[in-house]
Amino acid sequence: MNRVYNFAAGPATLPLPVLQTMQAELLDFKGTGTSVMEMSHRGAVYTEVITRARESFKRLLNVPDNYKILFMQGGAIGQNAIIPLNLMGGARKTIDSVISGAWAVKTQAEAARYADAAPIIANSCDAAGRFVSFPEFTTWNRSADAAYINICTNETIHGVEWYPSDAEAAVVNASGAFLVADMSSHILSRPLNVANYGVIYGGAQKNIGPAGVTFVIVRDDLLDMQHPLCPAAFNWRNVADNDSMFNTPPTLSIYIAGLVFEWLESMGGVAAMAALNDAKAKLLYDFIDNSKLYRNDVQSKYRSCMNVPFFLNDESLNAAFLEQSAAAGLAALKGHKMVGGMRASIYNAMPIEGVRALVGFMGEFERQNGQAF
Ligand SMILES: Cc1ncc(COP(=O)(O)O)c(C=O)c1O
Known part of the structure; x- marks a missing residue:
């Protein structure tokens, strides 16, 4: 499998x-x-x-x-x-x-x-x-x-x-x-x-x-x-x-x-799910906010815990990001055509390990492309 x-x-x-x-x-x-x-x-x-x-x-x-x-x-x-x-x-x-x-x-x-x-x-x-x-x-x-x-x-x-x-x-x-x-x-x-x-x-x-x-x-x-x-x-x-x-x-x-x-x-119902969703969202938003390559523009109090759009500050890296993330087993990160960039949807069924893997990949990609921006 x-x-x-x-x-x-x-x-x-x-x-x-x-x-x-x-x-x-x-x-x-x-x-x-x-x-x-x-x-x-x-x-x-x-x-x-x-x-x-x-x-x-x-x-x-x-x-x-x-x-x-x-x-x-x-x-x-x-x-x-x-x-x-x-x-x-x-x-x-x-x-x-x-x-x-x-x-x-x-x-x-x-x-x-x-x-x-x-x-x-x-x-x-x-x-x-x-x-x-x-x-x-x-x-x-x-x-x-x-x-x-x-x-x-x-x-x-x-x-x-x-x-x-x-x-x-x-x-x-x-x-x-x-x-x-x-x-x-x-x-x-x-x-x-x-x-x-x-x-x-x-x-x-x-x-x-x-x-x-x-x-x-x-x-x-x-x-x-x-x-x-x-x-x-x-x-x-x-x-x-x-x-x-x-x-x-x-x-x-x-x-x-x-x-x-x-x-x-x-799994403990929606209260337990909310705690997990908050943890997943915090992991991803904190990472984005502390990065120089990535950004999310939504005001913090309105940020979705389910759909996290983000942009690469150097958009010329978009294609490489998508290709390499897919090769790393992180699928479907392309943003909606209306806004561009990337989007990670982290619904209930996405385990926190998936978000950790995403953040790990994003960090590595940033290190490798550090000079580009
Ligand atoms: C918030 C929201 N409303 C409506 C829709 C459209 O739903 P459907 O394709 O089931 O008609 C979507 C689909 O992505 C959605 O995200």
Whole structure:
């Protein structure tokens, strides 16, 4: 076996024990003589798979009883449309958006197609077109009649992370609006107060499992505000009432997500994961900050613990860095084309040994190329 440390932003590395369980169970799932992807989603065996996945996810995030967990298809980008289709049937038809990076831009553009008004109420894009901070809550120019406020709490491309405090969420809730958060790239990385949000959603392919399943955590009172044109398969009420089986769910992806949830529980849950994630992020950011070759431009309080973009001060070394890091078993470090440079995604499944190996390589590369800058 020759596995590398895979720093891809998503689809991303999965925990090795999860892959090994999949492998062991592939041909004959629990004595059925078929694989999990060859059986009816409505049978008793699969019903237990999806139920266990849902319950484990609920335990991990301490999801209150007045929220539903939905497993859907279409990814986070699909939800950017599905969300307004589910919420624009209410009295309020304005959608506010806070822009903290590229993903929030996409969410706002989609919201504008369904809302009567879709104002950008805060934007942390700087004069150079970079996102190196999150718009401060006090600067949000909230609409009086907003149905909800879109935020993306971890910006995967620019490496910006922020959660509202309980007090800030309370201000939004008191206004009659609520927060809708894209948490695709840091869900389950640390404990979360789900009650601060009306809707939390994301694609699975970073911290949860393989691509193909989208998670939605939605407050019960928001299940019946559909726009009349909301497709039946995307209608949260239908999905909730049918335990995410209104239509055939992505059975394999949900099974693997369930294995990841159970692995997380065996690791001590999200509090234990947060401690590990903080240690990994500190190791990498401290190294970058103390180096002359590398830099990360995000303001320290908004630095993402999951996605760490960094630049080489001598960009002519980029190709050599990528070639040599790949040869050293450190995969997928190329930055997103929108920002360039490098990016290390260090999700839950990336062991601290992987970050140590990365820092070790970066140090050696800096020593070898010391004269070049
Ligand atoms: C924060 C965020 N939102 C949305 C998306 C898009 O998700 P999907 O491809 O599942 O639609 C991504 C994907 O990288 C992401 O990082």
